[in-house]
Amino acid sequence: MLNQDAEYQSCIQSSERVSWRVDDLLPKNTVIDFSRRILSDALIGAEGIRCLSADEKLKLNHIRTNSYAHLFLFLEEYVVALMTQRAGLELHGNPVHMRALLRFTEEELKHQQLFARYTALFADGFKLQPALLDNHVQVARAIMSKSPLAVLIFNLHMELMTQQHYVETIRGNDEEALDPLFSNLLKHHWMEEAQHARMDFLEAQKVLAQHPEALEQAMTEYAELLTALRGTLVAQLELDLQTLEKAVGRTFSAQERSEIHAAQERSYVWTFIGMGMKAPLFLSRVRALSPVAEQRVLALAPTYYCQ
Template sequence: MSFLHADYRKCLDASEQVSWALSSVVPPDSRLDFSKPFMPEAMFLAHGLDSLTSDEKLKLNQIFGRAYGYLFYFVEAYIVAATMEHARAELYGDEHALRALLRFTEEEVKHQQLFLKFGDLFERDFGSAVGLTDSPQEVASYILSKSPMAVLLVTLHLEIITQAHYVDAIKGHTGLDPLFVSLFKHHWLEEAQHAKLDVLELEKLRMGAATEQIETAIKEYVEILDAFGGLLARQAALDVTSLEAAMGKAFPEETRTQIEHAQTRSYYRAFLWYGLTNSLFQEYLAERFPSLLAQCGELAARFGQGRL
């Protein structure tokens, strides 16, 4: 698969074929199975910590799953706002593009509702409160203050990681909570089209843009990743407190530090490193943003080690 030969009509057709209803994915009697982990080991780096018992690791894994779903809800807030603008710019223009972008927007709102429902189910049955980073509006506002090309590059990065996570780590993993797997399967089904639409919209902006505008977009893309990294680190710190609340105990400072570092690395790998090292993303950058591709190795190494 390559993003370089996408077109609006094919995205629209594919979107109609894979579309699903929220009520069928999360029926009213849905329950999460808290006897199972939510996140695959490949993404949950704290599974290797000797200082945690298996029960503690299971709880931390589920806390990670809760925050993982919430973070997608979080970023989709800005994606909805940005995509609405791209759709609006197509009024009286290309009908296929307009329909594809409107569906994209509608699907992102639906995904937000999906993750809200997941959050409700989690909070109902987990047994203790889980801390989540606040102010999605502030984050959306920060991202949208950057150039539209930078915003689209970040959106493409995020759409690609949702696919990579599902295909590489979640799909076919029978040991995970089946509802959690199903949520991310349905999320992935629709995000596959979104990544192609991002590329098509990026191309509209890139063509005719001055070299300085492209370089600014690249610089802002890195700035957004750094800011996102800060948010992820805050979430990792909250996870330690959430785990203590879930287990009804306080960990020694050394253990707290180990958990926080492992969680930070897990979040950085999931949301930052996975995108920067993805072969489809790199293929796209090689063709359209080669100077960003040249920075990917250094950025991936930095985020892969869990530091900004």
């Protein structure tokens, strides 16, 4: 228990050290630069689409970046519910754990504000209101209907996935000359998410120590959450295609539509699901919870394009 206290205390200290304000990263008068790629093509998968011109691929890069920011805002909705619940369990219990978990919750609310501000600025500059999913509360409730251990493992996946995106495709990526504004925003998100991923693991360990029998069901539910996430990603992808048609001013033929859809589904699934499952830190954390849990993750991997 003492060791755990030190871990939570260290999360608080790291969180205090790296903390930032939304206004510093994204002042309200910020103008978004649409002359270059915002996210790496490794996360967008536009370059390989044969039926799009270079200009159209750039438009797709921008639309997908906006959806990426929106999906974080969207998914952070359940994290706020999850961490409010975990912090509440420590009321009159362990104040260090509770404080760390409350900071976690506050940071996710701040991230939601950051991403909401970004998508509003994006819509202003893009001269077109991109179509975005709006069922975030319904999705958060569906996620929260699963067992706490399942949601903690799913969240560990999501938070380590964002880490992987930053480290693999943004940090030190000089080749693509990405938009520095969004790269900086994701850098600061990454700095706070590092503590979140540590706490997801600590909380999962806590649940597992009390209920070792919960693991089996949790891994089944984790797989169900990934299936549901895939459905949400495809729903956003269909909205992206509508926005893309408006932005480029032409209607795609059935053949073009199916080429773009297939490439984008592959990209969405790899970016949000495959990259998380393959993240070395996710696999080692899951293994530390239980080797059986790691086996379950590895068995699911081929479904999401990871070998």
